[in-house]
Amino acid sequence: MTSLFRPDVEALAGYTPGEQPQESGWVKLNTNENPYPPSPQVVAAIKQALEGRLNVYPDPLGRKFCQAAADVYGVDPDWILPANGSDENLTILVRAFADKNDLIAYPYPSYVLYETLAEIQGTRRARLQLNGDWSWDLQRNRPLIEQAKLLFLPNPNSPSGNSWSLDCIQKLVPPNGVLVHDEAYGDFAANPHRMELLRSEVGSQVVVTKTLSKSYSLAGLRFGFCIAQPDMIRGMRKVKDSYNCDMIALAAAEAALLDQDWMLANRNKILNTRAQLASELSESGFDVVPSDANFVWATHPVLKHQTIYEELKARKVLIRFMQFPGGIEPCDRYPDGKLDGLRITVGTDEEIQSLLKTLRVVIEDSPST
Amino acid sequence: MTSLFRPDVEALAGYTPGEQPQESGWVKLNTNENPYPPSPQVVAAIKQALEGRLNVYPDPLGRKFCQAAADVYGVDPDWILPANGSDENLTILVRAFADKNDLIAYPYPSYVLYETLAEIQGTRRARLQLNGDWSWDLQRNRPLIEQAKLLFLPNPNSPSGNSWSLDCIQKLVPPNGVLVHDEAYGDFAANPHRMELLRSEVGSQVVVTKTLSKSYSLAGLRFGFCIAQPDMIRGMRKVKDSYNCDMIALAAAEAALLDQDWMLANRNKILNTRAQLASELSESGFDVVPSDANFVWATHPVLKHQTIYEELKARKVLIRFMQFPGGIEPCDRYPDGKLDGLRITVGTDEEIQSLLKTLRVVIEDSPST
Numbered sequence: 176m177t178s179l180f181r182p183d184v185e186a187l188a189g190y191t192p193g194e195q196p197q198e199s200g201w202v203k204l205n206t207n208e209n210p211y212p213p214s215p216q217v218v219a220a221i222k223q224a225l226e227g228r229l230n231v232y233p234d235p236l237g238r239k240f241c242q243a244a245a246d247v248y249g250v251d252p253d254w255i256l257p258a259n260g261s262d263e264n265l266t267i268l269v270r271a272f273a274d275k276n277d278l279i280a281y282p283y284p285s286y287v288l289y290e291t292l293a294e295i296q297g298t299r300r301a302r303l304q305l306n307g308d309w310s311w312d313l314q315r316n317r318p319l320i321e322q323a324k325l326l327f328l329p330n331p332n333s334p335s336g337n338s339w340s341l342d343c344i345q346k347l348v349p350p351n352g353v354l355v356h357d358e359a360y361g362d363f364a365a366n367p368h369r370m371e372l373l374r375s376e377v378g379s380q381v382v383v384t385k386t387l388s389k390s391y392s393l394a395g396l397r398f399g400f401c402i403a404q405p406d407m408i409r410g411m412r413k414v415k416d417s418y419n420c421d422m423i424a425l426a427a428a429e430a431a432l433l434d435q436d437w438m439l440a441n442r443n444k445i446l447n448t449r450a451q452l453a454s455e456l457s458e459s460g461f462d463v464v465p466s467d468a469n470f471v472w473a474t475h476p477v478l479k480h481q482t483i484y485e486e487l488k489a490r491k492v493l494i495r496f497m498q499f500p501g502g503i504e505p506c507d508r509y510p511d512g513k514l515d516g517l518r519i520t521v522g523t524d525e526e527i528q529s530l531l532k533t534l535r536v537v538i539e540d541s542p543s544t
Numbered sequence: 545m546t547s548l549f550r551p552d553v554e555a556l557a558g559y560t561p562g563e564q565p566q567e568s569g570w571v572k573l574n575t576n577e578n579p580y581p582p583s584p585q586v587v588a589a590i591k592q593a594l595e596g597r598l599n600v601y602p603d604p605l606g607r608k609f610c611q612a613a614a615d616v617y618g619v620d621p622d623w624i625l626p627a628n629g630s631d632e633n634l635t636i637l638v639r640a641f642a643d644k645n646d647l648i649a650y651p652y653p654s655y656v657l658y659e660t661l662a663e664i665q666g667t668r669r670a671r672l673q674l675n676g677d678w679s680w681d682l683q684r685n686r687p688l689i690e691q692a693k694l695l696f697l698p699n700p701n702s703p704s705g706n707s708w709s710l711d712c713i714q715k716l717v718p719p720n721g722v723l724v725h726d727e728a729y730g731d732f733a734a735n736p737h738r739m740e741l742l743r744s745e746v747g748s749q750v751v752v753t754k755t756l757s758k759s760y761s762l763a764g765l766r767f768g769f770c771i772a773q774p775d776m777i778r779g780m781r782k783v784k785d786s787y788n789c790d791m792i793a794l795a796a797a798e799a800a801l802l803d804q805d806w807m808l809a810n811r812n813k814i815l816n817t818r819a820q821l822a823s824e825l826s827e828s829g830f831d832v833v834p835s836d837a838n839f840v841w842a843t844h845p846v847l848k849h850q851t852i853y854e855e856l857k858a859r860k861v862l863i864r865f866m867q868f869p870g871g872i873e874p875c876d877r878y879p880d881g882k883l884d885g886l887r888i889t890v891g892t893d894e895e896i897q898s899l900l901k902t903l904r905v906v907i908e909d910s911p912s913t
Contacts, residue, residue, distance in 0.1 A: 178779075179641060179693070179720075179721065179722055179749065180640055180641060180779045181639075181640065181641060181642070181643045181646075182643075183643075184639075184640050184641075184779060184782055184783060185779070187782045188782075195600070195601050195602070195603055195604060197603055203600065206601055208599050208600050208601065209599050210599070211599065212597070212598065212599055213598050213599060217598070218594055218598075221590070221594060221792070222591070222594070225587055225590060225591070227764075228581070228764065229581065229582050229586070229587075229761065229762055229763075229764040229765055230577050230578050230579070230580065230581055230582060230761040230762065230763055230764065231564070231572065231575075231577050231763055231764055232564050232575055232577065232757075232763045232764065233564070233763075233764050233766070234564055234566055235564060259628050259632075259766075259785070259788065259790075260785065260787060260788075262785040262786065262787065262788075263628075263785055263788075266785060270550075270553075270639075270664065271549055271550065271553050272548060272549060272550060272553075273550070274550045274551075274552075274666070275644065277550075295639065295782070295783055297643070324548070351548075352548065353548055380548065388601075392598065392599040393598055393599065394598075394599055394600055394601045394602075394787075395596075395597065395598040395599065395600055395601065395602050395790060395791040395792070396598055396790050396791070396792065397602070397628075397787055397788070397789070397790040398790075410547075410549045410553060410554070413553055413556045413557075413664070414553060414664055416628075416629060416631040416632055416635060417631065418629060418631065418763075418766055419628065419629075419631075419632075419766075420766070421628075421764060421765050421766040421790075421793060422764040422765070423590070423764070423765065423792055423793075424790060424792075
């Protein structure tokens, strides 16, 4: 019998889980987790939820969480859609807005999941090629932006960590489509772009997505949410599973949002460590893109990135080696337009010192490209 | 501007959340929750998980849970796919197997979510009309079964609670498609059909779905899983979000499965209460379908079901009034082929006595249809 799977699914590469070593002993700087624990209020809220009734369904709308998020962001609760991680919200967006003949667009190089989600849905898709300095060539990309039904914009971007300005973002809103402003790393940016975008002239075409995985130290919990005008939220609700968030996650997420001080204190520690990391990588000869996120993107003009990654891994320091076969616009920094490099999560000061120490050993032993 | 949503999504009725009163004081018999708490091992496992690191991502494959499920069901771990509730597995199945031109089929009257998922995906869809005694007219439905790419079979069925035999199930496997054997209520059945189906001649075309919401008393946790041959699981993994299960739910679910005695003790209590409920409803003049699930389907030849539901609700007893506008084959029990009725979850003995007492008051006051 031929495959029973949809041809779009059959064509996908097999799923390769990210490297998530479950045992201790690693300096783990590969998936942009926050090195600090979540607020003690989160743990207290989960323990309190355990006193409740796990045998009954949670509130399908997560109204208590929505109220907390609304208070933090200065909107009404019907502007909020909670989800089982930001990944689920991205999946809901694709299923809500993009039909087979619609175009899903996203910058390149950027977060690879957007393309995977478009492939699963079987839509048309387009990479919007970024300049070598990670800025936008709006003129070149204009025809694709105008055709897009859904345009995913991670801001700050990954793997580069840079942010784009409000003025630039507004020019990326598709005239007949939806801009998804993915703020997974927004809390680490100097200027998180939030409400002004949703309240601007193009506000009815914008969905902001946020996650508790990074700034709130809750990657293990799986919780994200959208902020958008109520008509958008109502439509997205039709697509989501009724009970997509469990009662423990809802209680924990509410507690996390209500302890802004804890999140901001960790954010500030990470920003200090980020400056230190960027500076020391530069001194070691790396080119480091100025980062607005909790990671840095580092390339070396001579050394082989894959070797560095592997040698670090052999010493139980895990960073991310990333390749972008589609390349980037050739420029001084990337003269041949080929792009691979190292994405390093900002851990604690101790973790980063351990990385840098190991990196110096690896560099001394390393053959050039 | 016209709607930005996909036409299929725009056409969906607005999402109406189920009745999940968050305050206490209700006798809640409307969404088939287990009235007993989950195993103490579950709570202990969650507390232990809280000692771990919530700031790091969970195992994307949930391997410890898969091992536990494999041990319980006598398969290898690569036969298991954990998900954020059985709802998520049903969504993954639709997205993995059904393209626009494919047919999704499901019995009628049955669980309404199958049709909603097909509508969201925008596929062709077909109701397989059941006989008035809830049996299959295989000859009549044969042409649709043969066309189906995906056939959802809840067994036991909802709202009726009856089960179909292994012989019948095997005849429902689409020759060029997938049969989803939805065992949400399987643990309450006299003969839960499990491994023999997956190991039969048609095993490569079968996916069994299970949930911890009902028999394991964990509706609040959102956890379900599939059992299928490894090629099926591999393809479904391509469609799921990478981190679809959080570390707390994974730990809790593993603990729940490992305490089979707790589940079975609650199951047996529920079966005893079910017999009592069915018997007393019959004495009150209701027609009750013999149930293999943790609920019963009751219709009354004279009284108006909606009124009974509303009068009970006014007295803080919540059951489910269900209407099936597509009807059922006319027969003695449903002479005009119209179908509405009352689905009543089997609660504790105390809850059921409270329901029956209130019901007697309501019936005395109730006008006939």
